[in-house]
Amino acid sequence: MRSYNIATACIVSLSLPLLSLASLIAVPQPRSDNPGFVALPFSRKRHEPALRSRQTDVDVPLYNVTTISYLVELSIGTPGQIVKVAIDTGSSELWVNPNCQTVNSQGEYQDCVADGQYSPNNSSTFQDLEARSSITYGIGKVELAYVKDNVALPNSTIDLKSIQFGAAIATQDLSEGILGLSFGNVSNPKALPYANFVDQLYLQGATKSRAFSVALGSQNLNDGGVLVLGGIDTGKFSGSLVTLPVLGPQLGESIPRYWVQLESLGSTINGQTKKYSNSAFPVVIDTGSTLCSLPSAIIQQMVQDTNAKIDSQGDVVVRCSIATSNNHFNFVFAGMTISIPWSDFIYPVSGSRSECVLGVTPSDSVVLLGDSFIRSAYIVFDQDHMQLSIAPWADCGEKQMSIGPGPVGNVQGSCNSTGISGSNGHGQNTGPILGAPSWIVLALVGLVTITLGAL
Numbered sequence: 001m002r003s004y005n006i007a008t009a010c011i012v013s014l015s016l017p018l019l020s021l022a023s024l025i026a027v028p029q030p031r032s033d034n035p036g037f038v039a040l041p042f043s044r045k046r047h048e049p050a051l052r053s054r055q056t057d058v059d060v061p062l063y064n065v066t067t068i069s070y071l072v073e074l075s076i077g078t079p080g081q082i083v084k085v086a087i088d089t090g091s092s093e094l095w096v097n098p099n100c101q102t103v104n105s106q107g108e109y110q111d112c113v114a115d116g117q118y119s120p121n122n123s124s125t126f127q128d129l130e131a132r133s134s135i136t137y138g139i140g141k142v143e144l145a146y147v148k149d150n151v152a153l154p155n156s157t158i159d160l161k162s163i164q165f166g167a168a169i170a171t172q173d174l175s176e177g178i179l180g181l182s183f184g185n186v187s188n189p190k191a192l193p194y195a196n197f198v199d200q201l202y203l204q205g206a207t208k209s210r211a212f213s214v215a216l217g218s219q220n221l222n223d224g225g226v227l228v229l230g231g232i233d234t235g236k237f238s239g240s241l242v243t244l245p246v247l248g249p250q251l252g253e254s255i256p257r258y259w260v261q262l263e264s265l266g267s268t269i270n271g272q273t274k275k276y277s278n279s280a281f282p283v284v285i286d287t288g289s290t291l292c293s294l295p296s297a298i299i300q301q302m303v304q305d306t307n308a309k310i311d312s313q314g315d316v317v318v319r320c321s322i323a324t325s326n327n328h329f330n331f332v333f334a335g336m337t338i339s340i341p342w343s344d345f346i347y348p349v350s351g352s353r354s355e356c357v358l359g360v361t362p363s364d365s366v367v368l369l370g371d372s373f374i375r376s377a378y379i380v381f382d383q384d385h386m387q388l389s390i391a392p393w394a395d396c397g398e399k400q401m402s403i404g405p406g407p408v409g410n411v412q413g414s415c416n417s418t419g420i421s422g423s424n425g426h427g428q429n430t431g432p433i434l435g436a437p438s439w440i441v442l443a444l445v446g447l448v449t450i451t452l453g454a455l
Helices: 106-114 197-203 296-306 320-324 438-454
Strands: 003-006 038-041 043-047 053-055 058-061 067-076 081-088 094-096 127-136 141-152 159-172 177-180 211-215 226-229 231-233 242-245 259-262 264-269 272-275 281-285 292-294 316-319 328-333 336-341 346-348 355-358 360-362 377-382 387-392 400-402
Touching: 038 067, 038 231, 081 094, 094 141, 127 159, 159 197, 226 231, 242 259, 259 328, 264 296, 292 296, 296 316, 296 360, 316 320, 320 346, 320 355, 336 387
Parallel strands: 081 177, 094 159, 211 231, 292 360
Antiparallel strands: 003 127, 038 226, 043 067, 053 058, 067 081, 067 141, 094 177, 127 141, 141 159, 211 226, 211 377, 231 400, 242 387, 259 281, 264 272, 264 328, 316 355, 328 336, 346 355, 377 387
């Protein structure tokens, strides 16, 4: 959960033009200086927290899970200053400059410093907005001073002008800045009183829609993950994208989040598949959360399947040896299953070779799917049409294209279920622009296939 206390900021209004049929249909075109999307590869930061006591009066080590943050590079100011920030679909704001002196360990300190710091005094395009804010995350808090400056995206021609973001005044339990990718002012002024990073990409013409896609990739990989702003990468999933409506605010909230309906959750053990009872409910998709927060009744069924135990802090502790099994957890959305091997759903524990932690934590309030789930999925977040599209993650290269002004549709991934390319070669593809009616996209794809086959 994130709570906001914003002192002052400006309101941005937007008048959207009517879309012609021509704007929804595009044949493949050579790459231009502005293809309508930009792909930002992730660098992975592994966190190994220092041991600390379970209770203040008992010197027993907590289960310290080695977690991963997914960072992208931004170039801020004039001249550009390279800063790495962690992506977060559970919050809406971009901020930089965590206080590295307040982190938990020397390793965290070194990583924090290596991410870079933004110095307003070294930028000729810096503007001080003389406004303050604070954001409270599930873990950690930041106090911000709002500024405006230019933000460029590496390996592209995109240079956004006068972007509002936060420069940290003080941070608690946060070792990296954050790129919030949730809804901004254009979607709902109640969510945020200014146009955020996703809004500005669209408003300044860098993307053709307020949409982006995320592929985190397996925790066993050192690279391969990517954030595609304004586009998708068909080389990062198998099967067809299944589109889900984003549900309205839940639990009495007034701001939009990426809520979607989970149809069911269950397991496959020794080839036998079962569905957990009472496993249909709305969930938030949140890249800023390491674990999945699930109802206690669901976690009890997972505990039974994995022979786990729940410690006094709520950690679900399992034997690491379950990673060698061929068992899975199955998350079903609108008839499509994301099947996650147990080996991809556990985290190692610092100082232990035999005990691991299952990628869940009990919550009977906000139910969310964090990185332990998202690593096995490819997800398109479409704010313009209030939709999420999802498919099983795979990796068979880079095949990137822009998302047009229309809905994404049931796009077919380039990989088969083992992550092997379903077509020849790697590389980018700037067309067809997604967002045309699905029958037109299929016709264009068929035409391209026939033409290539004749060469």
